[in-house]
Amino acid sequence: MAKISVLGAGSWGTALSVLLNNNGHEVRLWSRFQEEVDTLKQTRELTSKLPGVHIPENIDLTADVKNCVETAEVIVLAVPSPYVRGTAELMAPYVKDEQIIVNVAKGIEEKTLMTMTDIISEEIPAAGVYVLSGPSHAEEVGRKLPTTCVIGAKTKKTAEYLQSMFNSRVFRVYTSPDILGIELGGALKNVIALAAGIADGLGYGDNTKAALITRGIAEIARLGMKMGGKLETFTGLTGIGDLIVTCASVHSRNRKAGYLMGQGKSMQEAMDEVNMVVEGVYSAKAAASLAKKYEVPMPIVEEINRILFEGKDPKKAV
Numbered sequence: 001m002a003k004i005s006v007l008g009a010g011s012w013g014t015a016l017s018v019l020l021n022n023n024g025h026e027v028r029l030w031s032r033f034q035e036e037v038d039t040l041k042q043t044r045e046l047t048s049k050l051p052g053v054h055i056p057e058n059i060d061l062t063a064d065v066k067n068c069v070e071t072a073e074v075i076v077l078a079v080p081s082p083y084v085r086g087t088a089e090l091m092a093p094y095v096k097d098e099q100i101i102v103n104v105a106k107g108i109e110e111k112t113l114m115t116m117t118d119i120i121s122e123e124i125p126a127a128g129v130y131v132l133s134g135p136s137h138a139e140e141v142g143r144k145l146p147t148t149c150v151i152g153a154k155t156k157k158t159a160e161y162l163q164s165m166f167n168s169r170v171f172r173v174y175t176s177p178d179i180l181g182i183e184l185g186g187a188l189k190n191v192i193a194l195a196a197g198i199a200d201g202l203g204y205g206d207n208t209k210a211a212l213i214t215r216g217i218a219e220i221a222r223l224g225m226k227m228g229g230k231l232e233t234f235t236g237l238t239g240i241g242d243l244i245v246t247c248a249s250v251h252s253r254n255r256k257a258g259y260l261m262g263q264g265k266s267m268q269e270a271m272d273e274v275n276m277v278v279e280g281v282y283s284a285k286a287a288a289s290l291a292k293k294y295e296v297p298m299p300i301v302e303e304i305n306r307i308l309f310e311g312k313d314p315k316k317a318v
Contacts, residue, residue, distance in 0.1 A: 013078030081107025181229025190280030201262020
């Protein structure tokens with residue numbers, strides 16, 4: 001049994017807390033907002049985002065980041081990607097040397113073009129930073145539906161330690177040393193999912209969706225390999241697997257935002273209606289900048305940026 005603190009009481013952080021608790025670990029779940037903590041303590045359910053998933057009584061709900069970090073053997077950082085740097089700054093004074101931090105957010109920082117693990121390592125250089133990613137909607141993990149993910153770690157010993165921590169009868173974890181490839185696949189698929197949603201909103205069919213998924217993974221792999229990622233990462237769970245689930249699922253906030261834009265809503269109107277962080281919007285500019293920096297053609301990413309930030313008509317973009 002390990003002492004694990006999950007920072008971020010959104011749908012993914014809550015689902016992982018329940019999973020880890022069911023695996024026999026001692027779990028703390030942190031939110032920055034005391035009001036949210038008080039509500040969760042009262043209801044034991046994240047009713048807005050994860051209805052029907054009970055938060056067991058032995059999961060400690062708290063807004064005390066100092067206690068969360070100092071008492072944990074492993075920290076799972078589960079805040080949305082735009083808030084990873086700020087949360088890492090908040091944690092930094094309390095992190096011990098080589099303390100394990102597992103990032104589960106997916107994104108690329110627009111200004112720096114850094115991945116989430118790079119950001120955490122920059123803000124908390126003393127920590128050991130790893131990643132968990134894959135086709136894993138929180139709504140389904142919370143309901144104990146069969147799911148597979150990948151732990152990214154540079155050493156086999158740490159990878160297997162974390163693998164055993166998350167593994168369950170319904171949540172299977174593989175391992176990989178390709179942290180960069182895992183993170184690029186997880187961030188860039190959100191941009192392609194916006195395109196898939198737009199296509200659905202415009203009334204296009206399965207042929208279009210298949211084309212977007214196939215050409216989307218080609219763009220992701222071209223860029224990822226140029227940056228140093230491995231081909232097998234992009235053809236695996238954290239590449240094509242994550243792309244399929246995000247482009248096709250009713251749970252996907254990126255697909256839903258794209259769908260609303262395909263139906264004529266503006267980017268802001270779509271984000272307001274989804275009412276959760278649409279990470280593909282935040283990663284789109286970064287993806288285009290990386291494509292330019294590494295001289296990799298990414299036409300789907302380019303058109304998504306034109307729709308999002310230049311007001312281009314989605315039909316013309318197609």
